[in-house]
Amino acid sequence: MRLLLVEDDAELSAALVADLERRGFASDSAATCEDAALFVQTIQYGAMILDLGLPDGNGLDMIRRLRAQANPLPILVITARGDLESRIAGLEAGADDYLAKPFSPDELVARLRAVLRRGGSYQGREIVCGNLVFDTDNSQLTVVGRVVSLSQRESALLGLLLRRTGLVVTKRLAEDQLFGAQDLLGSNAIEVYVHRLRQKLEAAETSVEIVTIRGVGYLLKPVAE
Amino acid sequence: MIAPRRWRWAPSLLTRILLVEALIILIACIVLPLQARSMLGSSVDRIETDMLLSQAQTVAKAVSHDPRASTGNGWQVELDEALRPIYATGYDGRAYAVVDAQQHLLAISRFARPMLWPPIGYAGRMQRFQSGSLVGLSLPVTVAGTPLWVVVTQDQTRPGAVVDDVVRAFLPRYFIWLVTLLLLIPLISGIVLWRSFQKLRHVAQEAAAIRPQALHARLDEAGLPAEAKVLVRATNELLERVQAAFHLQEEFAGNVAHELRTPLAALRVQLGLIEDSAVRDTMARQIERMSHVLSQLRDLASLESADRAEISRLDLSDLAVAQVAEMTPAILAAGRSIAVTGAEQGVPVFGNQVLLTIALQNLIDNALKHTPGGHHIEVSLLPEGGISVADDGPGIAQDDSPHLVRRLWRADQQRSDGAGLGLSIVQRIADVHRGRLEIGKSALGGAQFALFLPLAH
Numbered sequence: 001m002r003l004l005l006v007e008d009d010a011e012l013s014a015a016l017v018a019d020l021e022r023r024g025f026a027s028d029s030a031a032t033c034e035d036a037a038l039f040v041q042t043i044q045y046g047a048m049i050l051d052l053g054l055p056d057g058n059g060l061d062m063i064r065r066l067r068a069q070a071n072p073l074p075i076l077v078i079t080a081r082g083d084l085e086s087r088i089a090g091l092e093a094g095a096d097d098y099l100a101k102p103f104s105p106d107e108l109v110a111r112l113r114a115v116l117r118r119g120g121s122y123q124g125r126e127i128v129c130g131n132l133v134f135d136t137d138n139s140q141l142t143v144v145g146r147v148v149s150l151s152q153r154e155s156a157l158l159g160l161l162l163r164r165t166g167l168v169v170t171k172r173l174a175e176d177q178l179f180g181a182q183d184l185l186g187s188n189a190i191e192v193y194v195h196r197l198r199q200k201l202e203a204a205e206t207s208v209e210i211v212t213i214r215g216v217g218y219l220l221k222p223v224a225e
Numbered sequence: 226m227i228a229p230r231r232w233r234w235a236p237s238l239l240t241r242i243l244l245v246e247a248l249i250i251l252i253a254c255i256v257l258p259l260q261a262r263s264m265l266g267s268s269v270d271r272i273e274t275d276m277l278l279s280q281a282q283t284v285a286k287a288v289s290h291d292p293r294a295s296t297g298n299g300w301q302v303e304l305d306e307a308l309r310p311i312y313a314t315g316y317d318g319r320a321y322a323v324v325d326a327q328q329h330l331l332a333i334s335r336f337a338r339p340m341l342w343p344p345i346g347y348a349g350r351m352q353r354f355q356s357g358s359l360v361g362l363s364l365p366v367t368v369a370g371t372p373l374w375v376v377v378t379q380d381q382t383r384p385g386a387v388v389d390d391v392v393r394a395f396l397p398r399y400f401i402w403l404v405t406l407l408l409l410i411p412l413i414s415g416i417v418l419w420r421s422f423q424k425l426r427h428v429a430q431e432a433a434a435i436r437p438q439a440l441h442a443r444l445d446e447a448g449l450p451a452e453a454k455v456l457v458r459a460t461n462e463l464l465e466r467v468q469a470a471f472h473l474q475e476e477f478a479g480n481v482a483h484e485l486r487t488p489l490a491a492l493r494v495q496l497g498l499i500e501d502s503a504v505r506d507t508m509a510r511q512i513e514r515m516s517h518v519l520s521q522l523r524d525l526a527s528l529e530s531a532d533r534a535e536i537s538r539l540d541l542s543d544l545a546v547a548q549v550a551e552m553t554p555a556i557l558a559a560g561r562s563i564a565v566t567g568a569e570q571g572v573p574v575f576g577n578q579v580l581l582t583i584a585l586q587n588l589i590d591n592a593l594k595h596t597p598g599g600h601h602i603e604v605s606l607l608p609e610g611g612i613s614v615a616d617d618g619p620g621i622a623q624d625d626s627p628h629l630v631r632r633l634w635r636a637d638q639q640r641s642d643g644a645g646l647g648l649s650i651v652q653r654i655a656d657v658h659r660g661r662l663e664i665g666k667s668a669l670g671g672a673q674f675a676l677f678l679p680l681a682h
Contacts, residue, residue, distance in 0.1 A: 009487045009488075009491065011488070011491045012487055012488070012490050012491035012494065015491045015494040015495045016494050018498075019494045019495075019497060022497070078490070080483045080484075080486035080487055081483065083523055083526075083527050083579075084527075084578075084579045084582055084583070085527075085579060100486075100520075101486035101487055101489065101490040102486055102489035102490035102492070102493045102512065102515075102516050102519075103490060103493070104493060104555075104558075105493065105494050105496075105497060106558070107554060107555075110554065166554055167550075167553075167554060168549075168550035168551075168553045168554070170546055170547075170550050172546075211557065213549070213550070213553050213562075213563060213564065213565075214564035214565065214566070215546070215549075215564050215565030215566050215567075215568050215604075216546050216549050216550050216553065216563075216564070216565050216568075217546075217550060219553060219554070219557070221557075
């Protein structure tokens with residue numbers, strides 16, 4: 001799977017392409033809207049990393065054009081304009097996520113993965129994190145070749161956390177995803193499932209941990225060595 | 226070189242006007258009665274002369290000469306019946322005499338007192354004379370070929386002569402009216418000016434309230450006198466230019482921040498290539514510091530239009546959870562932990578989403594970056610309409626807190642990472658919301674910053 005990086009600053013572009021390659025993402029780079037449009041038409045990309053301020057136009061217009069053509073290409077915007085209004089404008093135009101320069105490459109990749117997984121197409125059906133492999137189609141968790149059995153809601157929760165590895169899944173988002181509107185929820189329903197999932201992950205000696213951000217939500221990340 | 230400032234009497238405009246008016250009144254009080262007196266005197270003299278002349282002419286017409294008459298050498302005065310009583314009694318104080326060239330009295334009325342007359346010139350024309358209260362006139366006439374003089378007198382002490390009494394009674398009353406009217410002038414002009422200046426003082430208060438952060442305010446010229454309007458308008462135009470200059474400057478700062486972001490991003494991406502972990506960490510810290518200052522500059526730019534920010538009802542709990550979720554990866558990466566308490570209950574407030582997000586971000590950044598040795602950050606929703614950010618760092622020395630929000634001020638003067646800048650941004654956002662920022666000790670042992678906003682019930 002290839003990425004398209006649209007960035008007019010040659011040095012940042014080169015550095016990003018190199019960094020992404022080290023992290024296992026092959027990417028092409030374009031410096032103008034025109035080039036980018038050409039690339040998108042000819043090659044099937046997994047996602048596009050797009051700088052908004054380009055010499056021959058505004059990246060927002062390009063997003064709108066792509067969305068008008070019903071192109072579902074996941075788009076992660078990177079921009080020097082980091083204020084909240086631009087962020088809202090970017091998301092409203094149809095970008096999947098928005099990152100202000102200067103960003104940390106780790107955060108870029110975490111968000112990139114989240115954007116890719118949203119479509120469900122990223123790296124087939126499997127999400128790999130540490131020694132853990134999760135098959136999103138069958139909701140099957142494998143740790144170092146051993147299958148760990150999970151309940152339906154436990155695996156839904158794990159899928160949610162894995163798609164946002166390194167990012168916070170708020171309690172409200174988890175509740176909305178795991179339970180239907182008809183379910184009567186106790187205030188600690190999610191805690192119960194997180195607790196069970198954590199126990200199963202620990203028992204299976206996975207190299208990931210679920211961090212509780214009290215009052216906010218949960219975050220799954222590989223255990224630091 | 227500036228000339229040394231000398232003391233100069235600089236009274237207010239009102240004082241100046243009132244002083245000038247007082248001087249004019251003083252002069253008027255002296256000059257006007259004197260002038261009235263002299264004008265009245267000359268008018269009275271003219272009237273007296275006319276009266277005496279007409280009397281003399283009446284008498285002259287009545288003079289006749291009859292050589293056969295037994296009395297007074299044949300000269301006699303035959304007045305009308307109606308006039309006779311006037312000269313027959315002393316009531317009117319009138320008298321007449323007829324004199325010839327040798328100054329012989331040819332005829333005389335009953336109350337004439339020639340011995341009291343001053344020396345009268347018997348010239349070929351009318352002459353007026355006065356002696357004490359006695360005024361008189363000699364008129365040359367020719368009767369039956371003989372040159373004669375008719376002398377008429379008027380005793381002004383007699384009750385029949387009223388002219389002088391009128392003048393005497395008039396002047397004091399005239400004087401009272403004059404002074405009263407003159408004193409009304411400073412009174413009325415004082416009131417009018419005082420009221421005009423009151424509006425001017427009001428405008429001065431408006432001007433005093435204009436701060437660099439709120440340069441869009443203009444002074445109200447309504448109701449001001451035209452002279453002051455000129456100054457107020459010029460001041461408003463000056464504000465316009467200052468605002469434009471300020472705007473340009475902030476735009477420049479914004480552009481600089483913008484231009485620095487891309488190279489900084491390139492540096493950050495390339496950090497991973499550095500093998501030496503100590504060098505890498507140092508550079509990462511420096512880049513992080515620069516990024517932080519840049520985002521604060523960006524926040525300052527957002528604040529430029531903060532006074533016009535749209536205020537709506539929003540839930541502070543939702544805002545806090547979303548912002549903390551956003552910042553959590555960076556907080557964990559820095560080896561800290563964070564939690565939100567009290568978010569289960571909504572805290573509805575009136576505020577601007579963008580500005581409050583910036584405020585919370587700065588408070589969390591402050592707890593993260595300016596508390597060496599801290600581990601945990603706690604964001605608490607306060608049911609009375611507030612949000613607090615507490616840390617377990619070293620806290621704030623009591624002396625520091627008043628200075629804390631001053632831009633670019635730092636608790637540790639050696640550090641240059643802009644703690645004060647972030648807090649002054651939060652303070653400004655609190656001001657825009659008519660809220661307040663409170664600084665104190667946290668239950669965790671470090672500092673606590675609480676932002677209170679108007680609660681929306």
